[in-house]
Each structure stands twice: as structure tokens, then as C-alpha cells.
Amino acid sequence: MSHLAYQPPGPAVELEADYVVVGSGAGGAMAAVTLARGGAKVVVVEAGPWRDPEDYPSTAYAGLRDLFDDWGTLITSGRAFWPVVQGRAVGGTTVINSAICVRTPGDIFESWKKDHGIDGLADSVWRYQDQIERELSVEEVPERARGHSNRLAIIGAEKVGYESHVMRRYVKHCQGEGQCLQGCRGRRKQSTNITYIPEVQRLGGQILSCAPVERVRIEGRTAVGVEGRFVHPATKKKGARYFVRATKAVLVAASAVHTPLILMRSGVKSPALGEHFRSHPGTGVFGLFDDPVDMNIGATQGWASTAFRENPGLKLETLAIPPEMVASRLAGGGAELTRRLSRYRHMAMWVHAVRAESVGSVRPGLFGKPVVRYSFNRRDMERLRKGLHIVAQTHIAAGAKAVVPGIFGLPYELKADEIDKILEASLEPRNYVAVLSHLFGGAVMGADPARSVVDGTGKVHGYERLYVADAAALPTTLGVNPQHTIMGVAATFAEGLLSAQGQKPKPRASTPAAA
Amino acid sequence: MEAMLPAEAGLPGVADCAPDLFITRISKEACGRLWWGMVAAGFAFQLLPVVVVGIPLPAFLLSARARDRYAFKLSTHRSYLIRQVAFIAKFAAGLCWGGHDSVREALALPPYATDPGTWRAS
Structure with missing residues (x-):
């Protein structure tokens, strides 16, 4: 059987493959x-269930329930409680993100070489990124799907005078349904659950879903498989045990x-394990326009700017969020909050x-749940505040009558001549609402085993047959959306494994799910 | 939840969005961290009027006007932890309110389709 979902309590399931891959997201x-593609027998083990586009939820409520890890309730333990958001389903976060495709900037590889002793990845990662862009039909958000919010942002950036562009995404013929965050029911978004994972099946691989991994079984210093227990996706009841x-x-x-938590539970010893956790925390500003913007019509995210990537270190984007989420994002409560929400149609949310x-860390907490310790330092808070000001400027330039900066201590709304107040706002993290959605590190790569967990091939230092192939291995932030880099690095590590066996990946098996 | 988002400005309030059904549903479906966070925030909401608006009564005994003032002050309080109580209450209220057909109609949004709640079983 090429897919095994939840199995009720009973005899343990035992499988064997050349390679076991834990997780089915980008990496x-x-x-x-x-x-x-190199001819290897692969088993993919995924903690979440496999939901096809027909299974995707419509509501934000069910989106959190069905597709997000623990309903998106993981928060940082630090100075402020900021949510840490990721997917939990076959396809991982690629199911719930906006599928934004940005190639790895060259300076990232230079910094990995200079600061972490990792060399030789750039050519391979870029070659794979070329291939992925072809395979996943990367395209600019088409004109018909841009929506008013994205168009206004383009106008605003032009007037302020910085470079911006329509996003390139792994989305085929986007219809602008504004449902990226709940999974694209129209099959336009090329998330891995409808592209690469089915291809693994066609090539003879097997998928275990609803199967969170408890640990990698390590004999001596050699990984020999993974073990865990099926969990029912609705009732959370534990089912049969498995070993692959x-x-x-x-x-x-x-x-x-x-x-990092799986490696810790497996007994992997490394001073760097769980350390060097990094992120691109994001926050945003609502613009209030005279005419309806209807941000939920059109691509959820369709506009971006990397003009401030190096200085001060920001990426700007549009982001349409449903009224369910706007309610908790706006300040105030009671009748005043409802009055504020009554202007929902006139709001555009642009973020950075x-x-x-x-730098933070990841550790196991109560009942084994992750604890992410992470706080912003002063320089990052200055970047965060500066970004809010740039976004506010862009809104005003695009014609907004006022902005809602969402900073505690400032007025709820700021008119055009008041937005410089943002630059004087307190740098206390608790006065801001931010979300961590681009996550890096925890099992970083590097040449020095004292400061890293894996080497430049993804192999865990000091262990045999044990590799990390996702964002956990990335030793720095990127300043751009990470999916493309994660995919390029993971493919490079996998190709390295094949090469060691004298094998090579062949071209794709057949076309992925078409739109 | 109802105090956080009452009917106003032509929009329905949480009370118009079947909150009892919502609570029953989320109590069965939510992860422990969310459900117990909501329960704790609910208790704190009832107990904090004395701290936030100086009235030594639980929130459910406040007049409608006083409760509305309290809901606003709670969510704009200078204490971060108190604001977090309001955040959780607003998060739950928003999930109940924003997905309801009557609210979506008022905001010129199409009604949501039914959530299938299904997955590949094999």
C-alpha cells in the first residue's frame, strides 16, 4: 500500500525502505x-493527515483546526508572546503558506561560507531552484487575480519611491480566491501534497500520515529507522505503533x-542542538481607505518589496486576512471594536x-510540547518599528486616509501628518503584535561540531546515516521567504546521498496535479 | 465573548452568531492549550473588573454599559498580561463572529462553504 493513514491500536506496523524521510513539507x-527519482525506495512519515484540496476547510476556524500545528497556539516564551505558526498535514506549511518563491540571495552563501564553513552549495541550490520553478509552474500573480489591495500597494511603493514587484509564486493560473491560508481548494497552489508527494508514490515510495515520529532509532551511532505511534486526526486517540x-x-x-525535538528525543548529543533558532517575525499596518478595498478578493499575497532587505533588513508584502483574525488584531473591545470592524471592507493589511x-532556542516542555525561547533585541525592535513606518508611508501614498499601526501606546488611528509618531514609539516588544512564520535553525549546519549539528551535506556530526533536510539546518535568516531555499538545500543533500551510492536523480516522473 | 463584540454599527454581535454552539464545538475540537487558555481567560474576564474599572463585581453582574466600558479598558490596559486575557477573548469571539453568515453578508463577503473535516483514510 503506498499510503497508510491512521491505524487503530493493534499489531505494530513495520516497513523497510532505503531512506526514511520525516516530514512532507518543503524540505x-x-x-x-x-x-x-534516483531509484531509491523512500518512505515519508508525516505527523499530520493527508488532506486533498476537496478536504480543505473553508472557514478560518477549521483552517486552524485541520491544517495548523496545534491550532497555531505555540507562542514564544520571551519578553512578548508572539505566535509561532506552521502547518501540520501532508505538505506541511506549503499547504497554508502563500507559496512565495524567492531565489536564495548570493550573499547568503557567502555568509554561510565565511561564518559557518559551508561551501559549495550555491550552484547546486540554484540549479535545483531553476528546476523547481519549472516543475511547480512558478509565475507572477496574474493581472486578474491581483485584487485591489495588491494594486494599491504597487501604487504606494511607486509614489514613495522604492522598488517593488508583483509576487512570483508556486501557483498555477491563480484565480484570486483569497484562500491561500486555508489551503487552495482550486488546486492552483502547487503545495507538495499535490505535487512531489504523489510523485514519490508513483515512483514506488510509501507515505505514512497521522504518524508523528517519537524518535529516530539509533544503534551505537548509526540511525536505523524511525518509530512512533499513529494518532487519529480528529479524536487524537493513539493507534498502532510503527517502525520504519x-x-x-x-x-x-x-x-x-x-x-531539534525529534533529535533530542532520539538521544542525539550536540551542544548546538536546539540552539541558533532564528526567525523573520512579521507584523503589519492596516490602511483605511475611503473606497472599499475588499482585501479578501484577489491573491492573499500578491505584492512584495525586497528594497529594504539589506538596510534596515525588511521584506514588505501584502497580506489579506479574514475578519475572524482582524478581530483579535485590532485594539479595543466592546462596541468600539465592532465599530472598528465595521470598516473591514475599507482596510488593507500590508506587512513586513x-x-x-x-537568536533563540527550542526545547521540549510540558508533555513534550516545544518551548520556543525567543526575544527581540533592541536593533531588531528598531527594524520592526522602521518597517511599520515604511508600510504606513506606503499606505498614505496609495491614498489611505489613515493607518492603524497596532502599537500599544500610540493612538488607534494615525492620519497622514501623524505617521512619524511611529518612529517615536516605545521599543518594548510587548507593545507590538508579531507572528513568527519563517523559522530557521535549531539543528544548524556548519563545519565546527561545537557550533553546529550537521555538516555541509546535512549529515549529523558524529552519527552515521542521520541527516537533517529542512529549515532547521539553515544557519542564518535569509531576508526573503524561505521555501525555495529549503527546497534547494534539501534536494542538494538528497543528491549527495544518491551520489555516494553511485546514483543520480532522473528527470521528474510525470506531471504533477494540474490546475 | 459577547461583551467583546456586541452588535453595533449595523453589524451583528457575537450574541447573534450562535455562541453556545460555537463553545460546545470548540470545547470538543480545540487542542488543550487553546481550550484551557480560553477557560482561563474567561475566568479572568469575570474577575478583573475590580482591577480594570474599579468595580468590585464579576463581569456578568455589570450593567451593559459598564461591561462595554470594561471590555474596552481590558483590551487597552497598560498591563501586558491583562491585555493578553482580552486577546484570547477577542480571538475566540472573532472565530465565532467572523465566520458567521450574517457577519459575512454584512461585510459583503460570500458565505463560507461547509468545512468537510475529511482526510485521506488510505
Whole structure:
């Protein structure tokens, strides 16, 4: 059977493959399909269920329930409680993100070489990124799907005078349904659950879903497989145990939060394990326009700017959010909050992600749940505040009558001549609402085993047949959306494994799910 | 939840959006961290009027006007932890309110389709 979902309590399930890949998101799926194309027998083990576009929820409520890890309730333990958001389903976060495709900037590879002793990845990662762009039909958001909010942002950036562009995404013929965050029911978004994971199946691989991994089984210093227990996706009841033996290697690609925890539970010893956790925390500003913007019509995210990537270290984007989420994002309560929400149609949410230098950690907490310790330092807070000001300027330039900065201590609304007040706002993190959605590190790569968990091939220092192939291995932030980099690095690591066996990945098996 | 988003400005309030059904549903479906966070925030909401608006009564005994003032002050309080109580209450209220057909109609949004709640079983 090529897909095994929840199995009720009973005899343990035992499987064997050349490679076991833990996780089916950007990193896991890419590593798995690369290995499968090289002729290897692959088993992918995913904690969440496999939901096809017909299974995707419509409401934000069910989106959190069905597709987000723990309903999106993981928050940072630090100075402020900021949510840490990631997907939990076959396809991982690629199911719930906006599928934004940005190639890895060259300076990232230079910094990995200079600061972490990792060399030789650039050519391979870029070559794979070329291939992925072709395979996943990367295209600019088409004119018909741009929506008013994205068009206004283009106008605003032009008037302020910085470079911006229509996003390129792994989305085929977007219809602008504004449902990226709940999964694209129209099959336009090329998330890995409808592209690379089915290809792994076609090439003879197997998928275990509803199967969170408890640990990698390590004998001596050699990984021999993974073990865990099926969990029912609705009732959360535990089912049968399973063990998947890997005759060649185990690749862990369960996210920057879960990969370090799985390695810890497996007994991996490394002073860097769980350390060097990094992120691009994001926050935003609502613009209030005279005419309806209807931000939920059109691509959820369709506009971006990388003009401030190096200085001060920001990425700007549009982001349409449904009224369910706007309610908790706006200040105030009671009748005043309802009055504020009554202007929902006139609101446009534009955001920025901070290329932060702050570093945190991931540890197991109560009942084994992850604890992410992370706080912004002063320089990052200055970047965050500066970004809010740039976004506010853009709104005003685009014609907004006022902005809602969402900073505690400032007035709820700021008119055009008041937006410089943002630059004087307190730098206390608790006065801001931010979300961590781009996550890095926790099992970072590097040449020095004292400061890193894996080497430049993804292999865990000091262990045999054990690899990390996802964002957990990335030793720095990127300043751009990470999916493309994660995929390129994961494919490179997988190709390295094949090469060591004298194998090579062949071209794709057949076309992925078409729109 | 109802105090956080009452009917106003031509929009329905949480009370118009079947909150009892919502609570029953989320109590069964939510992860422990969310459900117990909501329960704790609910208790704190009832107990904090004395701290936030100086009235030594639980929130459910406040007049409608006083409760509305309290809901606003709670969510704009200078204490971060108190604001977090309001945040959780607003998060739950928003999920109940924003997905309801009557609210979506008022905001010129199409009604949501039914959530299938399904997955590949094999």
C-alpha cells in the first residue's frame, strides 16, 4: 500500500525502505522526491493527515483546526508572546503558506561560507531552484487575480519611491480566491501534497500520515529507522505503533521547531542542538481607505518589496486576512471594536518581515510540547518599528486616509501628518503584535561540531546515516521567504546521498496535479 | 465573548452568531492549550473588573454599559498580561463572529462553504 493513514491500536506496523524521510513539507517532500527519482525506495512519515484540496476547510476556524500545528497556539516564551505558526498535514506549511518563491540571495552563501564553513552549495541550490520553478509552474500573480489591495500597494511603493514587484509564486493560473491560508481548494497552489508527494508514490515510495515520529532509532551511532505511534486526526486517540527501518539513511525534515525535538528525543548529543533558532517575525499596518478595498478578493499575497532587505533588513508584502483574525488584531473591545470592524471592507493589511539578528532556542516542555525561547533585541525592535513606518508611508501614498499601526501606546488611528509618531514609539516588544512564520535553525549546519549539528551535506556530526533536510539546518535568516531555499538545500543533500551510492536523480516522473 | 463584540454599527454581535454552539464545538475540537487558555481567560474576564474599572463585581453582574466600558479598558490596559486575557477573548469571539453568515453578508463577503473535516483514510 503506498499510503497508510491512521491505524487503530493493534499489531505494530513495520516497513523497510532505503531512506526514511520525516516530514512532507518543503524540505521533506523535496528530499523524498529527489531520492525517489534516483531509484531509491523512500518512505515519508508525516505527523499530520493527508488532506486533498476537496478536504480543505473553508472557514478560518477549521483552517486552524485541520491544517495548523496545534491550532497555531505555540507562542514564544520571551519578553512578548508572539505566535509561532506552521502547518501540520501532508505538505506541511506549503499547504497554508502563500507559496512565495524567492531565489536564495548570493550573499547568503557567502555568509554561510565565511561564518559557518559551508561551501559549495550555491550552484547546486540554484540549479535545483531553476528546476523547481519549472516543475511547480512558478509565475507572477496574474493581472486578474491581483485584487485591489495588491494594486494599491504597487501604487504606494511607486509614489514613495522604492522598488517593488508583483509576487512570483508556486501557483498555477491563480484565480484570486483569497484562500491561500486555508489551503487552495482550486488546486492552483502547487503545495507538495499535490505535487512531489504523489510523485514519490508513483515512483514506488510509501507515505505514512497521522504518524508523528517519537524518535529516530539509533544503534551505537548509526540511525536505523524511525518509530512512533499513529494518532487519529480528529479524536487524537493513539493507534498502532510503527517502525520504519532505513537501510541507507534517515532524513529529518520536520521543521525548525520539531526537527531539534525529534533529535533530542532520539538521544542525539550536540551542544548546538536546539540552539541558533532564528526567525523573520512579521507584523503589519492596516490602511483605511475611503473606497472599499475588499482585501479578501484577489491573491492573499500578491505584492512584495525586497528594497529594504539589506538596510534596515525588511521584506514588505501584502497580506489579506479574514475578519475572524482582524478581530483579535485590532485594539479595543466592546462596541468600539465592532465599530472598528465595521470598516473591514475599507482596510488593507500590508506587512513586513524583519530579517532579525536575535537568536533563540527550542526545547521540549510540558508533555513534550516545544518551548520556543525567543526575544527581540533592541536593533531588531528598531527594524520592526522602521518597517511599520515604511508600510504606513506606503499606505498614505496609495491614498489611505489613515493607518492603524497596532502599537500599544500610540493612538488607534494615525492620519497622514501623524505617521512619524511611529518612529517615536516605545521599543518594548510587548507593545507590538508579531507572528513568527519563517523559522530557521535549531539543528544548524556548519563545519565546527561545537557550533553546529550537521555538516555541509546535512549529515549529523558524529552519527552515521542521520541527516537533517529542512529549515532547521539553515544557519542564518535569509531576508526573503524561505521555501525555495529549503527546497534547494534539501534536494542538494538528497543528491549527495544518491551520489555516494553511485546514483543520480532522473528527470521528474510525470506531471504533477494540474490546475 | 459577547461583551467583546456586541452588535453595533449595523453589524451583528457575537450574541447573534450562535455562541453556545460555537463553545460546545470548540470545547470538543480545540487542542488543550487553546481550550484551557480560553477557560482561563474567561475566568479572568469575570474577575478583573475590580482591577480594570474599579468595580468590585464579576463581569456578568455589570450593567451593559459598564461591561462595554470594561471590555474596552481590558483590551487597552497598560498591563501586558491583562491585555493578553482580552486577546484570547477577542480571538475566540472573532472565530465565532467572523465566520458567521450574517457577519459575512454584512461585510459583503460570500458565505463560507461547509468545512468537510475529511482526510485521506488510505
